[in-house]
Amino acid sequence: MSEYILEAVDVSKSFHGRRGETTQALTGVDFGVAAGEMVGLVGESGSGKTTLTRILLGIEQPTSGTVRFRGTPRDRFTAEHRRDYFNSVSAVFQNPYSSLNPRRRLWDIITERRSIERRAPKAERRARAIELLSLVSLPAEYADRFPHQLSGGQRQRVAIARGLCEDPDVIVLDEPMSALDVSVSAQIANLLLDLQEKFSIGYIFVAHDMHMVRHLCHRVAVLLKGQIVEQGAVADVLGNPRHEYTRRLVAASELRSLEPEEERVHP
Amino acid sequence: MSSALESAPSSPAAGRPPRPWLRLRRRPGRRPWFSGTVMAIFAFCGLFGSVVAPHDPDKVNLSQALKPPVFAGGTPTYLLGTDQLGRDVLSRLLTGAQVSFLVAAGAVLIGGAIGLLVALLAGYSGGRLDAVLTRVADASMAFPVVLLAIVIVAIYGKGVTVVIAVLVVAAWPQYARVLRSEVIRIRTQEFVTMSRVMGGGRFWAITRHVVPNTIPTLLVLATLQIGLAIIAEGSLSFLGIGVPPPAASWGNMLADGRNFLATAWWLPVVPGVALSLTVLAANLFGDWLRQALDPATRR
């Protein structure tokens, strides 16, 4: 039994298109996150990072292989496991403009999990939301605002607050900074680091370059066309890449860090 | 026309402000005074028309026949004059508003509800069911409303319920088509995916996320459909396959009054103006609603 809280074991995934063609998005992936660990997942766009996180989050079913949570495969979950899983595994997505329901107030968005789980009283949910807002350095009076009144960086803070609501053990962060400009994404990175120190949450941090990963993570896995080509401690993998592809990613991220003002466009 | 279009790109139009009428419609914060007022009056008359009517709308009084409206030399007893049977035009207009309102509300609510349900079913099922539903909606839309009305009237006879049923059959595909793509757009947004990550099921996603976010579109469609429903009631009654006379409806008043255009102009003009104003207001209100709801809800 491994020490991972959440892990993919020998996971493959293929998508079937309209015209009968298949895309092999993942092939035999072993990947996991341990308690309090920050693990990076890097690879060029289209390499399968999002697909892997969606499988870990249970939004997508693997074609073969299993997802285990505290050692139990997903398909053997009891109601008890499921509740534990939904409270312990959380996520922050890429696009803060589509990750908040535009018709809900922030307190309601942040504590959505509580109203899914049980009819929690509104006062309790609001109080929790205000606590969480202060954790992500947003003023308490934002609780009654709507998402469109916020900037991209503030929205991403709200998404992080929602991710923290049930004191999770793992948060999946799928390129949480890629829609933000450079200075804002640095603030979000620092916030994530602070929260990690405070609560020692396990992070799965997805990025398409290695820059943030070097800054944030303990361990990193490199995805190429749906396969993990290299995985290990950040210092080893990024300092002494064995795979040609990793070397190219590192070189590319160093080029980018020389031009910090360059506009990042994510496909 | 075409030369003006062709010359447009070469002229330095880029920095110029848009033409006034364009700007007028887009100016933020404009209140829909005209359309809002007319819609409010219509709703009031639609709900309480027969209560506030000064006379019995069906009371025949031949000694008072064909009195002109008060502003055209008539008496204050009959503010909008009387028809060939001496019935009070204002009272008929007000009770007729109830028919129009009932028809519009029925068609909009039932048609909208069916359209939304079909849109959710199609947008969530995908695959074959989606294809079938889309095909059915397209087919229903291609079917001519008047022909449909004739068939239904031939089977069930005339009545307000039949008019509403015809309009529902004509209207639901319009909602379904637009709302289906809305449902698909919304259900793939990250906040819906996130609700699944948090353990929310399909019912949760639909009731909390998808349906509330279709409401702006639904409202805009509904206001536009109000205008169409009122016109359709008028047309069907005018053709004699709508609300059966002697019940007052705007379409019946138009149909009765058309022979008097030369001698008693107010008989066709009064219901005609009421109908046109209401439809115009409904459409303007729908336009305003679309613009007012857009910026806040789409990002």
Ligand SMILES: Nc1ncnc2c1ncn2[C@@H]1O[C@H](COP(=O)(O)OP(=O)(O)O)[C@@H](O)[C@H]1O
């Ligand atoms: N729902 C889907 N249907 C079909 N193909 C998909 C789907 N999701 C992802 N893919 C394909 O799987 C591959 C991996 O995509 P993704 O996981 O989004 O990569 P990344 O996040 O690394 O950019 C891509 O080739 C993509 O086109």
Ligand SMILES: [Mg+2]
């Ligand atoms: Mg991705």
